[in-house]
Amino acid sequence: MAVDKVVEIPVSLEVPIGPQHPALHEPVMLKVYAEGEEVVKVEVNTGYNHRGVEKLTEKNSFYRNIFIVSRVCGICNIVHSDVYVRAVEQVMNIEPPRRAKYLRVLAMELERIHSHMIINAIMAEVLGYDTLFMYIMRDREKVMKAKEILTGNRVLGDYLMVGGVRRDLSEVDRERIKDVLVKLEPEVRKYVRVFEEDETIGKRLRGVGVVKPRDVTLHGLVGPTARGSGINIDARREGYDAYNEVPFNIIVRGDMDSWSRMMVRWHETIESINMCKYVLENLPSDGPAVPDETKLSRKFPVGEAFARVEAPRGELTYYVMSDGRQNPFRVKIRTPSFNNIINSGFSYIGYTIADVPVILTSYDPCISCMERAIVTDLRRGERKYIRFKDLSMGLK
């Protein structure tokens, strides 16, 4: 009998994870191609949360932008405003007093503590360890209270202004924040022990999502992801704000897996608690930390500035260009999640589908940070992502 029909069975199965998915907390889509349970290819698709913040900054004045850029990311809002403010200070040639610099470090380190705590809590939740998730979130609330005492709001601090910070710290509040940190430290050490000793966590995290140091440099991964693979990079070493005066250790671990990345975050949390304590004990009183906002200069010289900061997720850079008018000519934002997530497709290959959310969470994804434009040519029906180079040249 002659063959008249051929049935083709696809070798790999396409599993879309996201943009709405119980394991993901933000809208990103991972298109996972699997053979059986084994992942053979992952495509990271973004574009569900694009807001055009860079363009918005060109339409608003330098001072209004301080509050706009801090809305790029909810969790790391103070580092976003800090790096922008430092870039504007470079353009305007302003040097804030040391007290303001110390308070900026305090705010940023409090932010690092709660950011690292929330991603570890989310990791516990992804692993199905909901009790641990609840306990870490309960203790994270103490840090949020400390941030409320310092900045006036739990999450969105709006704490920075060109030439200093927006509210000073009284002696009473200083003691209260110190009290919060003293109570928090034993709790964090307990969770570190749980992450080190718990069998379930070890089985799900150890040896999963191995990123070799060569891959880190090849794909430009930054932050705790790189430090978890033994690469010793940290923008704080540059000594911006008061980081040249506050002593701290850079945590590097060489296990290269998801567990290693989470442990880097936990040990950084302890390091940040110590830094906050140092800042609170050695707060200088050399000048008014709070500038009079009514008397700030309304004239901006022509110039450009490039600033970088170590955000909880890695190195965050801002480029600000002024052409002498009230609004910046260009603000370019390069967030750490953009490097860490979009370039991370290689690291899922060879693991099972159940490991995909674990590996993604271990990179600490911040989707609202990393959205970039996709251009669809309606006449030709083509879609393409815009490269850095094209973005900096302006869209044609």
Add this chain to the structure above:
Amino acid sequence: MGKPSLLKDVLKWFIGRPITIQYPYEETPIENRFRGRHFADLSKCTGCSLCAIECPADAITMEKLPEGVSVPKNPRRIYPVVSYGKCVYCYRCVTVCPFDAYITTNDYKLAGPAKLYSRDYSLQSIRGGEQ
């Protein structure tokens, strides 16, 4: 199989008081300096519109004062109205005001079906001053 590492804590909190605050039935502890609802004090406001220009969320609009309301120093007779739905509570308007005319509170209970504006609070401030 290893021992469950959090069992001691779980048992401790199982018999202890719950941490969860049953908002809105229970009050949430809030700082005095928390950035909450704020409005212009018409006895100080001069209608210079600086807050409306500087607002990063465009939440402040300048409106004409109603007839019959007397204000000490406001030649153009306009005053800022904050739309609490649009406001991001950054307090830029408070700090940028040259006459220190904003009254700040730590009231954060602003959720409701109706759109909220600072109009009534501002007009109340001048009436309170007259009494």
